[in-house]
Amino acid sequence: MPIQRKKSSEIKLYCALLKQFLNARSLNEGKRIHEILASRGYDQEAYYGNLLISLYGMCGLVRDAEAAYAKRMAYRDLETFQYMMDVYVSCGDLTSARHFFNIVPYKGVATWNEMILAYAQRGHVEQALGVFRLMDLEGIEPNQASFVRVFDSCAVASALREGIVVAGLYGGGDIARSGRLDRDVFLGNLLVQMYGRCGSVRDAVAAFGEIAAKNSFSWNSLLVAFAQNGDFGAAEPLELFVLMDLEGFQADRVTFVVVLDACGSVGDLQTGSEIHREICCRDSLLSNAVVGTALVDLYAKCGRLEDAVLVFQQMPSRNVVSWNALVSACARNARHLDAKKVFDGMPQRDIASWNSMLAACFHGGEFRRGIELFVEMDVEGIQHDAISLVSALDACASLPDLVHGKLVVAAANAELLDGLRVGTAVLNLYGKCGCLQEARSVFERMVAFSRPSAPLWNAMIAAVAHSGESKASMELVCSMLLHGIQPDEVTLLASLTACSHAGTKFSHLHPILDDHFGAKLSQEHYTCLVDHLGRSGRMGEAEELLEAMPFKPDQVSLVALLGACGLQGDLSRGQRAFAKLGEFEDHAVTAIGCKELLHDA
Numbered sequence: 001m002p003i004q005r006k007k008s009s010e011i012k013l014y015c016a017l018l019k020q021f022l023n024a025r026s027l028n029e030g031k032r033i034h035e036i037l038a039s040r041g042y043d044q045e046a047y048y049g050n051l052l053i054s055l056y057g058m059c060g061l062v063r064d065a066e067a068a069y070a071k072r073m074a075y076r077d078l079e080t081f082q083y084m085m086d087v088y089v090s091c092g093d094l095t096s097a098r099h100f101f102n103i104v105p106y107k108g109v110a111t112w113n114e115m116i117l118a119y120a121q122r123g124h125v126e127q128a129l130g131v132f133r134l135m136d137l138e139g140i141e142p143n144q145a146s147f148v149r150v151f152d153s154c155a156v157a158s159a160l161r162e163g164i165v166v167a168g169l170y171g172g173g174d175i176a177r178s179g180r181l182d183r184d185v186f187l188g189n190l191l192v193q194m195y196g197r198c199g200s201v202r203d204a205v206a207a208f209g210e211i212a213a214k215n216s217f218s219w220n221s222l223l224v225a226f227a228q229n230g231d232f233g234a235a236e237p238l239e240l241f242v243l244m245d246l247e248g249f250q251a252d253r254v255t256f257v258v259v260l261d262a263c264g265s266v267g268d269l270q271t272g273s274e275i276h277r278e279i280c281c282r283d284s285l286l287s288n289a290v291v292g293t294a295l296v297d298l299y300a301k302c303g304r305l306e307d308a309v310l311v312f313q314q315m316p317s318r319n320v321v322s323w324n325a326l327v328s329a330c331a332r333n334a335r336h337l338d339a340k341k342v343f344d345g346m347p348q349r350d351i352a353s354w355n356s357m358l359a360a361c362f363h364g365g366e367f368r369r370g371i372e373l374f375v376e377m378d379v380e381g382i383q384h385d386a387i388s389l390v391s392a393l394d395a396c397a398s399l400p401d402l403v404h405g406k407l408v409v410a411a412a413n414a415e416l417l418d419g420l421r422v423g424t425a426v427l428n429l430y431g432k433c434g435c436l437q438e439a440r441s442v443f444e445r446m447v448a449f450s451r452p453s454a455p456l457w458n459a460m461i462a463a464v465a466h467s468g469e470s471k472a473s474m475e476l477v478c479s480m481l482l483h484g485i486q487p488d489e490v491t492l493l494a495s496l497t498a499c500s501h502a503g504t505k506f507s508h509l510h511p512i513l514d515d516h517f518g519a520k521l522s523q524e525h526y527t528c529l530v531d532h533l534g535r536s537g538r539m540g541e542a543e544e545l546l547e548a549m550p551f552k553p554d555q556v557s558l559v560a561l562l563g564a565c566g567l568q569g570d571l572s573r574g575q576r577a578f579a580k581l582g583e584f585e586d587h588a589v590t591a592i593g594c595k596e597l598l599h600d601a
Contacts, residue, residue, distance in 0.1 A: 053083045062091050079118025082111060088120040094127075109135075113145050122151030122470045128153045151190045155197035163194050175335045185213050189221050196225025216252060219244045223258040237262040238271060251278075253288055258295040264301035272298045293325045298327030320348055324356045328452055331360030351385055358391035362398075370395040371404050384411060386422050393425035397432040405429045418449065424456045439463040447483075465498030473498035496528040523549070527557040533597075534564020543573055555584055 024028040056065035064514060065087045068287045069080065081104045101107075101115045112135045119128035128576035132150045135142060142150075154163035188211035195204035204225040211218050216283060219240070226237045232241045241259045244251065249257075256279060263272035276295055286292075292315040299308035308329045323346045330339035339360040344352060354377050361370035372394040384392075389412050396405035409417070409426055416422050430439035432578045443460045450456070463474045477495055480487060533542035546553050546561055560580045565574030 023307055026532055050079045050083050053080070053087065056087070059447075062093070063088060081105075085111070085114070086450065089114065092122065092124065094118055094124070107138075107140070109140055109143050109146065112140055113143075113149055116146065116149045116153070120149055123153075125153050146497060147187055147190050151194040155194045164196060185211055185215055185218065189215075189217050192218065192221040192225060194230050196221065201225055201229050203381055214247075214248050214249075214565055216255075219249055220252070220254045220258070227258045227261055235266075238268070239546075253285060253291055256285065256291055257294045260291075260298045267302050269299075269302040269304065272302065289315065289317050289319050291323055291520055292318075293322045295326045296322065296329055300325070300332050303333060305329060305333040305335060320346070320350050323347075324350075324352045327353065327356040327360060330505055332357070334364065335368065336360055336364035352383060355385070355387045355391065358388055358395075362395055367395040367401075368396050371401070371408075374408065378411070384416075386416055388424050389416060390425045393422070393429050397425075397429040400429070400432045402429070402433040402435065405433065418446075420446065420450050420453050420456065422432060423450065424453070424459050425461065428459045431459060431466055434467060436469075438469045441476060452486050454488050454491065457485055458476040458488070458494055461491060461498070462494040465494055470498040493522075493525055493528060496525060496532060522556065523551040523557070526551065527560050530557055530563065531560040535559060535567065537568055539564065539570045539573055543576075546577075553580065555581060573598070 052068045055064045056062075056068060065084065069084050077408075081100050083099050085100040085104070088094070088100065095120055098115070101111065104111055104435045112131065115131050116135075119131065128150060132146070135146070151163060163537055188207060191207040192204045192211075195201070195207060204222060208214070208218060208222045223237050223240055223244075226240065238257055241251070241255065241262075244255070256275060260272060260275060261268070265274070270482075276298075279291060279295070292311060295311045296308045299305070299311060308326070311418070312318070312322065312326050314343045323342065327339050327342050327346075330336070332341060337356065341352065343349075343357045343360075354373070358370050361367070361373060371392060374384075374388065374395075377388065389408065393405060396402070396408060409429075413424060417426065422440060427439050427442040427446070430436070430442065439460065443456070443463075446456055457476065461473050461476045464476060473495055477487065477491065499540070526545065530542045530546050533539075533545060542561055542564060546557060549557075558577050561577045562574055562581070565571070565577065
């Protein structure tokens with residue numbers, strides 16, 4: 001008996017040491033313990049074997065873990081299967097992980113959650129939901145972690161339909177009206193978040209309304225849902241902020257950040273300043289770098305760069321995000337040299353810092369400098385992401401510069417190129433450079449493998465229009481509608497441009513304008529219409545439209561009319577347009593070219 005107790009004590013001691021090495025991922029020390037235990041004949045103990053499997057798994061040694069598992073055929077317990085499942089999950093072998101998941105004899109809710117998470121983290125939403133449904137069929141009650149994992153996977157993949165299916169499993173088809181949210185505010189908040197991240201604000205509002213005992217997190221979840229879906233504007237977040245205060249809920253860091261962003265989006269400096277004063281009364285918020293960064297962004301969006309700089313200077317602690325915000329603030333207010341000074345003076349930079357500077361170059365029209373900066377990222381060892389690639393591709397397209405554009409494309413990995421944003425930017429590059437065949441190739445690949453997207457179709461319509469194929473542009477618009485893609489203002493502008501340059505009858509666009517655009521025409525659209533009418537010889541209609549549009553004619557629209565006057569030899573209308581152009585302070589350079597147009601007329 002004393003010998004047995006001594007053996008047990010030794011095993012416990014060595015297992016405790018092995019556990020320490022496991023936590024520290026110290027493989028060599030762990031192997032040394034293994035050798036000692038094996039030499040004493042203790043290596044068949046279940047607890048020890050499980051720790052050894054886990055150590056090998058955490059160190060990425062799958063084959064060693066499998067060997068340790070194979071040696072313990074007669075000594076496996078429930079944890080043995082669990083540890084092997086963990087090994088395969090950590091190395092991304094979900095097929096083997098699912099095999100061990102299936103043979104685990106008694107699955108607890110934690111085991112189910114781990115399998116759901118393994119699928120969700122790798123974007124396999126259908127498989128994650130399949131495990132969740134199987135969990136329900138086997139009578140295992142999901143816990144909070146289960147819902148976090150499955151709703152998060154739906155949100156990441158924008159899989160609204162799948163999220164609604166999950167909600168239906170726990171509410172007779174409609175979890176928001178089942179009464180479950182009356183007693184489970186946590187689940188209600190998750191639903192609001194999921195709907196918001198999937199772009200369904202209406203469902204987020206419905207789920208929020210059904211939460212009986214709302215907390216501050218509930219309000220913030222709905223605020224974030226509105227903020228994530230910009231089509232709703234900033235009025236709703238601001239109204240919700242007021243209502244939240246009336247209901248007696250105190251705003252916190254998340255609340256203020258979302259509302260400040262809403263104020264900046266609509267240029268509501270007054271409300272933003274009032275919130276700033278409230279923040280100044282709360283020391284915990286005033287010293288928060290995230291809140292300070294939101295204030296910098298607010299003042300930058302409202303054109304108050306001096307106030308943005310002052311807030312930045314007064315921040316007790318700044319992080320790289322704060323510095324990035326200041327770079328963006330300078331760029332937004334056309335202070336591109338200042339943006340570069342801030343960028344050069346940053347104590348540290350991340351990928352967002354470089355992206356902010358790339359954006360500053362692009363918006364400042366310094367396309368060559370933007371391309372140079374993109375090259376510098378390579379020299380500095382900064383890995384490009386989708387944002388930096390899009391900025392560089394847009395800069396090349398704006399010049400246009402096909403040679404450097406192809407170099408940027410070559411710098412992107414296949415995964416990024418298959419992404420919708422980067423793929424659309426590549427298509428736009430080829431379109432602007434007149435490479436219509438390459439543009440079509442990218443478009444066809446993206447349509448086949450990506451989710452439908454208006455920007456992708458717009459880029460293809462613009463590419464075709466740039467090549468002068470107006471009829472093909474109109475066919476693309478019709479095809480876009482047949483694919484269920486809602487045209488937007490950019491679609492309209494590309495279509496108008498195609499008609500304008502080809503002299504196509506504007507009447508072909510009337511059905512699309514009436515059915516899909518309504519009153520969304522911008523000044524740029526009207527200018528394009530003026531150009532179209534003028535090129536078609538309908539000078540009276542062009543001048544009449546210029547006078548009737550709900551905007552004061554700007555230099556671009558007047559120059560469009562003047563160009564048409566020169567083309568059609570209409571001297572009298574050209575003189576009237578030239579006189580109106582003289583009302584602008586900075587018209588001198590443009591006027592020289594306009595005189596030449598009139599002289600030609």
